[in-house]
Amino acid sequence: MEPMKLDDKKNKPNKNFLLATVISCNLGSFASGILLTWTSPVLPKLNNATNVDSNPLGEPINLIQESWIGSCLALGAIFGPLLAGFTADRIGRKNTLVYCAGLPFLISLLILAFAKTPFLYYVARFLGGFGIGNLYTALPMYFGEISEASIRGAVSSSMNVFICLGELYAYAVGPYVSIMLFCLSCAVFPLAFILTFFFFPDSPYYLLAKDKMRTAEKSLMRLRNRTKSGIQQELKMMQRNVEEEAVNRGSLRDIFKSKGLRKALLICLGLVSFQQFSGITVVQFYVTNIFEATGSSLSPDVSAIIVGIVQLLASFSTPILVDRLGRKLLFLMSAIGMVISEVPLGIYFYLKDGGTDVSTLGWLPVLSLVAYIITYNLGFGPLPWTVMGEVFPSNVKSTASMITASVCWALGFLVANLFPIIAEAMGKGGTFWLFSGFCVLAAIFTALFLVETKGKSLQEIQKELNK
Incomplete structure (x- = not known):
């Protein structure tokens, strides 16, 4: 009877691994919040006519430059969803989040840290926006597919909480340090996202859609912290959903x-x-x-x-x-x-x-x-x-x-x-x-x-x- 008790214990849901996965993903959400409000503490420094030492451009920006530095992020974000909708089904939710969101975030913040011309600010902001467009398309998809129904709402809403945390970080740190130091400190978060997320599995739904049954099984076992027998019912349900979607896939x-x-x-x-x-x-x-x-x-x-x-x-x-x-x-x-x-x-x-x-x-x-x-x-x-x-x-x-x-x-x-x-x-x-x-x-x-x-x-x- 003792082995049976042990197996029952293993089949009880344990959300610690799922929680760690969500926190790792949300380091990307945190970085996106920083990029959204990055202009708020930085633009006053770029507009400063009395203390150009705090301005890496050496002179105040004009109204047109200000509007483009502010809006290039949104311009880049237009194109992110178009790529994410394609890559999420080709290379997976995980790789889309790492390479199409985390990496652009990191590159964007490093460029912003060392930029000396408005054009480089435009490029960096566009890259950051491109990453945000990818993140906001692929991450809700990933969260929805790794979560149990009973906690799906809480997992999905955690994204907005971490975005707000990132925005608060920008408001609280940005005004009090140089632009370079601010951007370098911000770059820590997408770097941490990229490094930690490599240790977590891809969506079981995506893996099933790619006929990777054994990998999907291992992914779900890790996410639920259960034995193989403990995830079979949920895995079969996922398999049915994937098969139905493959038959009924729609278009514009x-x-x-x-x-x-x-x-x-x-x-x-x-x-x-x-x-x-x-x-x-x-x-x-x-x-x-x-x-x-x-x-x-x-x-x-x-x-x-x-x-x-x-x-x-x-x-x-x-x-x-x-x-x-x-x-x-x-x-x-x-x-x-x-x-x-x-x-x-x-x-x-x-x-x-x-x-x-x-x-x-x-x-x-x-x-x-x-x-x-x-x-x-x-x-x-x-x-x-x-x-x-x-x-x-x-x-x-x-x-x-x-x-x-x-x-x-x-x-x-x-x-x-x-x-x-x-x-x-x-x-x-x-x-x-x-x-x-x-x-x-x-x-x-x-x-x-x-x-x-x-x-x-x-x-x-x-x-x-x-x-």
């Missing part, structure tokens, strides 16, 4: 043939469009510049750190609320909350630029941006990707994901590139009112078009979309 044409899939694509494209037009890319890229422009008595660097801490804390709220309140209500609360937070921010800048004394209102921009970050993370930050995973069947999910992610980053590039120019022409007040107007449209779009997916099967969702 299949999406446009179906009324329900066309509506699903419209919903996803609408959600990511309003996500970008809410102004999040501007807040991530230029938050220190925004606080500097307020003239508040609170240091711009400290204000940015406050925003980073709030964003990290807010990232924990959605996983808790999404299955209780539903997707649609959270999207509506998010859109309305962003309107309420951006309108007063626009008023503050309008009064300040008009010559009104706003010294007694120094708290308003900090409060407004904190409220914006909280409400953004409540819905329009993480949930468009959740909805995308629910409204498309598995046979067209890869194609739909590539389209949605590329459109998202194309709009992010447009917003980031035009913000310095529009803010110069309209004033920052008018720009934030413009963003708040898009948030009003986002609320209307949500109310009219978004279907509630909470607690519904794929068949039920497709039935509702086909009405």
Whole structure:
């Protein structure tokens, strides 16, 4: 009887190895968060006309150079999903994450550490964005395929938490060290991701799709920390899913043939469009510049750190609320909350630029941006990707994901590139009112078009979309 007890013990799920895998992967998420907000502490140094010693370019950058340094990351991210959708099925999820995300992150940060010309900044930012596009496409796929159903939501949402941690690192460290030292310290994280992830297995789903049954079996045994007999039922279920997907694999044409899939694509494209037009890319890229422009008595660097801490804390709220309140209500609360937070921010800048004394209102921009970050993370930050995973069947999910992610980053590039120019022409007040107007449209779009997916099967969702 003793050997039987031992075997039962081994077959009990032990999530330590899976946890280690998730942490290793999320070193890449952490690096992506740094790259997203890298401009926030660095641009003030590149714009510094009084202390050019802190500027490796030797002279302040102009408005056009600033807009391109900010937006080249989003430009690179447009192309990442197009490659990841291809390589994830050819060389595997693991190799895609290492070579198409981790390696570009590392090269990008090393170039940024030693760059002496704006052109090298453009190249490095493009490379970093390319890696982000790959990571944001392949990592959710990998997490979904290595996790048990009971913890899939928690594993997937961990990505957003680590992104926020990376953003906070950039806000907290970047302002207080040289650009070179900041970038070299940041490069440690993608390097650690590359080195540690080599020790973890590829997705069992991918291995089964490549007819590598024994390797898939070993992968699942390690991820579940169980014996061979303990993973057979799950392995057989995975095998059936892989075989069904191989038979029913869809294409872009299949999406446009179906009324329900066309509506699903419209919903996803609408959600990511309003996500970008809410102004999040501007807040991530230029938050220190925004606080500097307020003239508040609170240091711009400290204000940015406050925003980073709030964003990290807010990232924990959605996983808790999404299955209780539903997707649609959270999207509506998010859109309305962003309107309420951006309108007063626009008023503050309008009064300040008009010559009104706003010294007694120094708290308003900090409060407004904190409220914006909280409400953004409540819905329009993480949930468009959740909805995308629910409204498309598995046979067209890869194609739909590539389209949605590329459109998202194309709009992010447009917003980031035009913000310095529009803010110069309209004033920052008018720009934030413009963003708040898009948030009003986002609320209307949500109310009219978004279907509630909470607690519904794929068949039920497709039935509702086909009405």
